[in-house]
Amino acid sequence: MPDDQPRDPLSLDAQLCFAVYAASRAITGLYRDLLAELGLTYPQYLVMLVLWERGPVPVKELGAALHLDSGTLSPLLRRLEAAGLVSRERSGSDERVVHAALTGRGSAMRERAERIPEQVLCATGLGTADARALHALLDRVTSSLSADAPPEGASACQPPPQEDRA
Amino acid sequence: MPDDQPRDPLSLDAQLCFAVYAASRAITGLYRDLLAELGLTYPQYLVMLVLWERGPVPVKELGAALHLDSGTLSPLLRRLEAAGLVSRERSGSDERVVHAALTGRGSAMRERAERIPEQVLCATGLGTADARALHALLDRVTSSLSADAPPEGASACQPPPQEDRA
DNA sequence: CACAACTTGATTGCGCACAACTGAATCGGT
DNA sequence: ACCGATTCAGTTGTGCGCAATCAAGTTGTG
Numbered sequence: 234m235p236d237d238q239p240r241d242p243l244s245l246d247a248q249l250c251f252a253v254y255a256a257s258r259a260i261t262g263l264y265r266d267l268l269a270e271l272g273l274t275y276p277q278y279l280v281m282l283v284l285w286e287r288g289p290v291p292v293k294e295l296g297a298a299l300h301l302d303s304g305t306l307s308p309l310l311r312r313l314e315a316a317g318l319v320s321r322e323r324s325g326s327d328e329r330v331v332h333a334a335l336t337g338r339g340s341a342m343r344e345r346a347e348r349i350p351e352q353v354l355c356a357t358g359l360g361t362a363d364a365r366a367l368h369a370l371l372d373r374v375t376s377s378l379s380a381d382a383p384p385e386g387a388s389a390c391q392p393p394p395q396e397d398r399a
Numbered sequence: 400m401p402d403d404q405p406r407d408p409l410s411l412d413a414q415l416c417f418a419v420y421a422a423s424r425a426i427t428g429l430y431r432d433l434l435a436e437l438g439l440t441y442p443q444y445l446v447m448l449v450l451w452e453r454g455p456v457p458v459k460e461l462g463a464a465l466h467l468d469s470g471t472l473s474p475l476l477r478r479l480e481a482a483g484l485v486s487r488e489r490s491g492s493d494e495r496v497v498h499a500a501l502t503g504r505g506s507a508m509r510e511r512a513e514r515i516p517e518q519v520l521c522a523t524g525l526g527t528a529d530a531r532a533l534h535a536l537l538d539r540v541t542s543s544l545s546a547d548a549p550p551e552g553a554s555a556c557q558p559p560p561q562e563d564r565a
Numbered sequence: 566c567a568c569a570a571c572t573t574g575a576t577t578g579c580g581c582a583c584a585a586c587t588g589a590a591t592c593g594g595t
Numbered sequence: 596a597c598c599g600a601t602t603c604a605g606t607t608g609t610g611c612g613c614a615a616t617c618a619a620g621t622t623g624t625g
Contacts, residue, residue, distance in 0.1 A: 243509070246516030247448045249523075249530055250426055252537040254445075255466055257423035258582075259544035260416055265583085276611060279420075282413045292574060300421055303574050305612050312610085329573040329620050343409070350412030357415075358543030359536070364415055367536040370529060371418040377524030378425035424612075431613085442581060458604065469604050471582055478580085495590050495603040 253374075263356055267349050271342060276305070277313055278346070280333075284319070285343045289334035291324070300379070318342065419540075429522055433515050437508060442471070443479055444512070446499075450485070451509045455500035457490070466545070484508065 264275040273281065276299075283290065283298050292310070296302055310333055313319040318339035324330040354364060430441040439447065442465075449456065449464050458476070462468055476499055479485040484505035490496040520530060 241452070242513055242516045243448055244452055246519065247445070247452075249534050250430070250519060251445065251465075252534050252541070253419070253423050253426055254441075256537040256541045256544075257419050258466065259541045260419055262583090263544050264416070274610065275420075279413070279417065282409055286407070286410055286413075293572090296574095299417075300424060301611095302613070304576080304614080305610095307575055309611075323574095327573085327621075331574065347408055350408045353412065353416060356544060357540045359540065363536060363539075367533070367540070368415050368418050370525070370533040370536070371422040373529075374523045374525065374533070375418070375422045375425045378422075378429050378522060428613090440580065459602090467581095468583070470584080470606080471580095473605050475581075489604095493591075493603085497604060 276309060284335050289332045291330045291332055442475060450501050455498045457496045457498055
């Protein structure tokens, strides 16, 4: 679909960054529908995924896994706790850390969430190979960007070792 | 990097949807830094892109271009107006529609924004070909998802015409 | 022990996103 | 001309994201 020719830099720019932004919101919207019956939002669902997979974890670890800080997680966990899905308690060995753990209701919800993934993959309209390729590209972008915040007028921006050109 | 084997559905699920989510936030963070000197947020920058490209447009058209509704755009435009970058006025021919237009300061800012795109593309660590491929995949996802909200227990979810399988 | 540096989570404030609603203006059919 | 349905922007309320700040707890050093 993208015809191109590097024409207006600002228009071309809108393309890739906006494509990610629009896709992200579209996916979130899809989850909004699927998660409505569970009473979860998409970020809440992500937290539940981590808890289902790892069991009780410190808030810090949740933040590392999801790239979120306490300013986001604290109220989110409060809501999950109010919903009876999660409990929080301070560690005995280190009073600074708070462990988030699943309640019975929280654990039980896993079963109901299990059919969501395939519904999502289906709705994206992507095949296995495409999904895999997309995932790999996105991971490269994310790791490139979260590697560091280049100081200022910084990096000479030499395009990274690249095979071909248009 | 993704080793795989369809193992835990919930874990595999976290992968693609979360990859988009994480990448989107990483990109927004990059823009946050780049746009700080212009005093713009990323969504505000997107609005400016549309105005730089199309000139005065109704709020409705902005919403269609960015997939945003008036609940997001009204306060955003108010802030751009307060910053002296944008003006709003009701159409003469149809009093319902409000046209957003650039002020002199708003138009002038375009020049300063012109070098942002290449900085972003560089920071993603992607080459031209990869960026193009990523863009195409994201467009497919976005259009598949925004096509419609499948009613309920709906679609039999047959993977769309696909070439190969693992 | 004393004390500074660090870690961890919570809080505050602001700006999106989005659903739901309001109210004004327009359009369609009669 | 009238009246119901529709369109458009705005407002309200909830829930993220993230910067900045804070307080409590821990660790390292003398």
